[in-house]
Amino acid sequence: FSSVGMPSIRRKGVTLTAYLIVLLEARCGAHVSIVTPREPKSRGCQLSVQLDRPVKPVFAAMSEAGIVCDMREPDVIRLAPCPLYNTFSEVHTAVDKLAKLL
Numbered sequence: 001f002s003s004v005g006m007p008s009i010r011r012k013g014v015t016l017t018a019y020l021i022v023l024l025e026a027r028c029g030a031h032v033s034i035v036t037p038r039e040p041k042s043r044g045c046q047l048s049v050q051l052d053r054p055v056k057p058v059f060a061a062m063s064e065a066g067i068v069c070d071m072r073e074p075d076v077i078r079l080a081p082c083p084l085y086n087t088f089s090e091v092h093t094a095v096d097k098l099a100k101l102l
Contacts, residue, residue: 001084013045013083020047020081020091027099035076046080048072051102058101067094 001009017040024032024047035048051058052075059071070078077098081091 009083013081014040016081016083016086016088016091017043017045017047019088020079020095023092023095024049024098027095028102031102032098044080045082046078048076048078051075051077053102058098061101062094062097065097067097069094 021034021038024034031052033050035050036046037043055071055073055075055077059069059077062069062077070080072078079094081094
């Protein structure tokens with residue numbers, strides 16, 4: 001943290017989350033709605049994503065696949081690409097798994 005500084009961490013977080021939004025819209029668009037504000041100044045890296053189906057089975061399958069996420073019943077899954085340790089490849093993997101489930 002101290003070696004890269006908060007501005008770099010925030011920049012990567014904004015970029016990772018923007019990438020997550022682009023992938024969600026491209027791969028899952030008809031099945032999801034992003035509830036979290038899109039403006040980076042109005043949010044951190046976490047996105048609340050409303051699904052077109054119950055969240056429990058989707059959450060269970062994501063967790064089984066090793067994808068760390070959170071859920072809010074009845075239909076919201078929360079994804080948070082953390083800039084200190086998540087990669088763009090991991091974001092892609094998470095969306096790929098979600099798209100296959102939907």
